[in-house]
Amino acid sequence: MDNNHYCVIMAGGNGSRLWPASTTACPKQFMDIAETGKTSIRNTYDRFSSIVPKDNILVVTVRKYRDLVLRDIPELKEENLLLEPYARDTAPCIAYAAYTLFKRNPQATMVVTPADHLIDDDEKFREAIVRSIEFVSENNVLMTLGITPTRPDPNFGYIQITGGSAALQKAGAIKVKTFTEKPDVSLAKVFIASGEFFWNSGIFVWTAETIIREMEKHLPEVTRVFSGWEHAVGTPMEEEFISRAYTDCVKISIDYGVMEKTDKAWLYPADFGWSDVGTWESLYGCIGEKDMNGNIFNTAKILTEDSHDVVVYSSTYDKLVAVKGLENYVVIDTGKALLICPKDDKKLKEFTARLSMPGFENYR
Amino acid sequence: MDNNHYCVIMAGGNGSRLWPASTTACPKQFMDIAETGKTSIRNTYDRFSSIVPKDNILVVTVRKYRDLVLRDIPELKEENLLLEPYARDTAPCIAYAAYTLFKRNPQATMVVTPADHLIDDDEKFREAIVRSIEFVSENNVLMTLGITPTRPDPNFGYIQITGGSAALQKAGAIKVKTFTEKPDVSLAKVFIASGEFFWNSGIFVWTAETIIREMEKHLPEVTRVFSGWEHAVGTPMEEEFISRAYTDCVKISIDYGVMEKTDKAWLYPADFGWSDVGTWESLYGCIGEKDMNGNIFNTAKILTEDSHDVVVYSSTYDKLVAVKGLENYVVIDTGKALLICPKDDKKLKEFTARLSMPGFENYR
Numbered sequence: 001m002d003n004n005h006y007c008v009i010m011a012g013g014n015g016s017r018l019w020p021a022s023t024t025a026c027p028k029q030f031m032d033i034a035e036t037g038k039t040s041i042r043n044t045y046d047r048f049s050s051i052v053p054k055d056n057i058l059v060v061t062v063r064k065y066r067d068l069v070l071r072d073i074p075e076l077k078e079e080n081l082l083l084e085p086y087a088r089d090t091a092p093c094i095a096y097a098a099y100t101l102f103k104r105n106p107q108a109t110m111v112v113t114p115a116d117h118l119i120d121d122d123e124k125f126r127e128a129i130v131r132s133i134e135f136v137s138e139n140n141v142l143m144t145l146g147i148t149p150t151r152p153d154p155n156f157g158y159i160q161i162t163g164g165s166a167a168l169q170k171a172g173a174i175k176v177k178t179f180t181e182k183p184d185v186s187l188a189k190v191f192i193a194s195g196e197f198f199w200n201s202g203i204f205v206w207t208a209e210t211i212i213r214e215m216e217k218h219l220p221e222v223t224r225v226f227s228g229w230e231h232a233v234g235t236p237m238e239e240e241f242i243s244r245a246y247t248d249c250v251k252i253s254i255d256y257g258v259m260e261k262t263d264k265a266w267l268y269p270a271d272f273g274w275s276d277v278g279t280w281e282s283l284y285g286c287i288g289e290k291d292m293n294g295n296i297f298n299t300a301k302i303l304t305e306d307s308h309d310v311v312v313y314s315s316t317y318d319k320l321v322a323v324k325g326l327e328n329y330v331v332i333d334t335g336k337a338l339l340i341c342p343k344d345d346k347k348l349k350e351f352t353a354r355l356s357m358p359g360f361e362n363y364r
Numbered sequence: 365m366d367n368n369h370y371c372v373i374m375a376g377g378n379g380s381r382l383w384p385a386s387t388t389a390c391p392k393q394f395m396d397i398a399e400t401g402k403t404s405i406r407n408t409y410d411r412f413s414s415i416v417p418k419d420n421i422l423v424v425t426v427r428k429y430r431d432l433v434l435r436d437i438p439e440l441k442e443e444n445l446l447l448e449p450y451a452r453d454t455a456p457c458i459a460y461a462a463y464t465l466f467k468r469n470p471q472a473t474m475v476v477t478p479a480d481h482l483i484d485d486d487e488k489f490r491e492a493i494v495r496s497i498e499f500v501s502e503n504n505v506l507m508t509l510g511i512t513p514t515r516p517d518p519n520f521g522y523i524q525i526t527g528g529s530a531a532l533q534k535a536g537a538i539k540v541k542t543f544t545e546k547p548d549v550s551l552a553k554v555f556i557a558s559g560e561f562f563w564n565s566g567i568f569v570w571t572a573e574t575i576i577r578e579m580e581k582h583l584p585e586v587t588r589v590f591s592g593w594e595h596a597v598g599t600p601m602e603e604e605f606i607s608r609a610y611t612d613c614v615k616i617s618i619d620y621g622v623m624e625k626t627d628k629a630w631l632y633p634a635d636f637g638w639s640d641v642g643t644w645e646s647l648y649g650c651i652g653e654k655d656m657n658g659n660i661f662n663t664a665k666i667l668t669e670d671s672h673d674v675v676v677y678s679s680t681y682d683k684l685v686a687v688k689g690l691e692n693y694v695v696i697d698t699g700k701a702l703l704i705c706p707k708d709d710k711k712l713k714e715f716t717a718r719l720s721m722p723g724f725e726n727y728r
Contacts, residue, residue: 314702321702324705325705325706333702335683341686355667
């Protein structure tokens, strides 16, 4: 394995969309929500351990999750755990990691990955990553792994490739034409029918140098707060420096801040069985059992009547869940909380956002 | 306290209408579902202990609940625990108790009461019972305690009194004109508006002799299977005799079998804060907290949106229940099962009846 290749696992999310199964006290990346036998962050770490040297795997998270990261990856060295004072979305997180890696190794390539994705086929995944690393090592581009869409899901970003679907016939990467964040279902249907669109996996591959240059160009409001990083990251001053930088930093995603603006965006089409585990639908689309009315559940026993497209999750496997008269709902049951809500992701988000009111501290 | 007065607690119900809080393994009479600090059967026993001598309190239940009765009333003497081989509704249960008491004491008066009712005002209750006992001791009638209705609940039996509402002005008991089982809501509204109707509490007072005569007259199919009781009850042959009798016995309620047919039905109007705890609505109508949208709940924390008239019960008090978009539902959560169903009692009953299918043995 090449010592110039690194992986950065982003593990700072609070997993609020899967509340109450996932809570801010223990977000989904620190859970085995898909029942694989390991937590998501551990699966991610192990998956990359066969692609890059273990000492080249970094984890970026917010400070409050430090102990959870070390619980799941006790062998992680201190210098490979980057702690953010607050979550500021992906762009500042990637800037912090890129400066850190560039200072360690100016030749560094970086794979950037969320900590909580589900991957079915590790071998295909490995191949896509290795090919992407080879490509960005030779070409000055920002690579994103694109997933062939299987349904018009309005919760994903969609990426259009150049040259139409014919370009897909050529092996390897393809230049990106447009990014579209979360289209409505009808637009998503058009996208899929065209054959030119992929889901944005949120897994990126590039060199530290290229992403730093593109951020300086498209996101000066972020790179500005990191001024002086050369003298701070990897030194005893790092914590104080990062605290100050984050205090002044905007909250912005790498997709919105860089990928939608750059002319260096490329896509590697991938087909390794992927779920971002971002919503109950996407999680159970991969792993749940579905009855003939489209009800999906993880419990041993379910009794339904006049119900369809209900997602049932219980932290107690042998609990019987009996549901009558629900359509397009989620029923999420943990020891501490029970959520019954229409499945629509926006409604779910709006509703659970009310947990930020005083009095719900113990349940978030 | 008069040694001729007895109380018979009927404790054989399987409490299926409050499933899954109440299960056939532990029906509601053996639970403290209203959170009073004692189980319902214990509350019932204690309430009658100040009205009749303790040795004059009998419990009738099905054999499988024997240990639960003795768990809650360890001081109950063996001869005062009547065990039915199967549940055959109230008429055979009352026949068994009446023959037992008549053999012990031909002067016996009997109060017959379900084991699971909630009574708010013990003193008013005591007064109603004592007055009723006095009345039936002197008059050859079947007395039922009538409850002033507070809502047009279609789940109750309604009793019309003779002589119109003016008769209520006289103290004491009133002769009954008609019994009507579970009218629809619109008819129940007419009943209530008339001022002539009471809810049938299912609590009866009579002498053993009178009820035996009236059963022989109106329910010969029941009394026939008890032929020879004089030589069997209270003897070593009792268990075998009762087993044979119940095998051949029809399943029928005392209301349908006797009260609707007899000309000896009287009513004692009572106002002691009563709930039969027969449905979630009736239980929470008495004791739950209600928010401004009519949602009733027993948990410490609830979060609702676009929801009204939802009954929430959790066996875990500090569990947060978050409900969006439900109207007229019950949400019943125990450690073993979760029920989400329209509140309508018939729908609930039909739905939970499906638990009799194979595979649900552990959840009934």
